[in-house]
Amino acid sequence: MSNYIFISSPLEQFEIVTLLPISIASVNFSLTNSSIFMILTLSLSLSWLSLSFYKGSLIPTNWQLVKESFYEITVNMLRENLGVKGELYFPFVFSLHLFLLFCNLIGMVPYSFTVTSHIIFTFSLALSIFIGINIIGLQTHGIKFFSLFLPRGVPLIIVPLIITIELLSYTVKVFTLSIRLFANMTSGHTLLKIIAGFAWTMLSAGGLLAVFHVIPLGLLVALIGLELAIAALQAYVFTLLTCIYLNDVLDLH
Numbered sequence: 001m002s003n004y005i006f007i008s009s010p011l012e013q014f015e016i017v018t019l020l021p022i023s024i025a026s027v028n029f030s031l032t033n034s035s036i037f038m039i040l041t042l043s044l045s046l047s048w049l050s051l052s053f054y055k056g057s058l059i060p061t062n063w064q065l066v067k068e069s070f071y072e073i074t075v076n077m078l079r080e081n082l083g084v085k086g087e088l089y090f091p092f093v094f095s096l097h098l099f100l101l102f103c104n105l106i107g108m109v110p111y112s113f114t115v116t117s118h119i120i121f122t123f124s125l126a127l128s129i130f131i132g133i134n135i136i137g138l139q140t141h142g143i144k145f146f147s148l149f150l151p152r153g154v155p156l157i158i159v160p161l162i163i164t165i166e167l168l169s170y171t172v173k174v175f176t177l178s179i180r181l182f183a184n185m186t187s188g189h190t191l192l193k194i195i196a197g198f199a200w201t202m203l204s205a206g207g208l209l210a211v212f213h214v215i216p217l218g219l220l221v222a223l224i225g226l227e228l229a230i231a232a233l234q235a236y237v238f239t240l241l242t243c244i245y246l247n248d249v250l251d252l253h
Helices: 033-051 062-106 119-149 156-205 207-211 214-250
Strands: 018-020
Touching: 033 062, 062 214, 119 156, 119 214, 156 214
Parallel strands: none
Antiparallel strands: none
């Protein structure tokens, strides 16, 4: 009888599963693995902040040093793109950067769930930020905000075409912001799953293949380090683009 090695699909890790079904007045409030890991991310980020609070000692703790480094990275990003006027939005930018970073890093833990690997989450987040940025632009500039879609000196005959192009390029920011984060996290985790499955298959096969399973295993370790860097980088890029888009509506060009 032939022996079969069962290999799960690399996309199985992205499946949303209902863990606690809750329905109130025919409205589904069920807790899924995605929502639970979002709550876990929020809890861990708040716990990390509490560990880095000033404890009354002149010598900062390691937690304080890490938190201050993260604070400096975020505040420098904000100042470089928004200047002094960006200080008003620092609490939001800092919270966004911290939440995305913890979402990505928690997703690297084996048997956990990567919230940012789902387009519904990244798109909803990007869309809400996009709507909020436009509300800020309208409150700041009023009707002049719409001059963003019509550059100065454009001939009257091509005004409809220019407005259409500018409007499309402006709204596509929502998709580029969400797809970039979703695609990077999904592709990276899928690749790790494929290589891990390949190494396990070689080991289970026995014989000469079992000896050479260390090759994909070593590659897996290297890719895990790369994926950790990508997790931090993608949180930074998402936050950076948010600052850039916010600057566009505050300083009309």
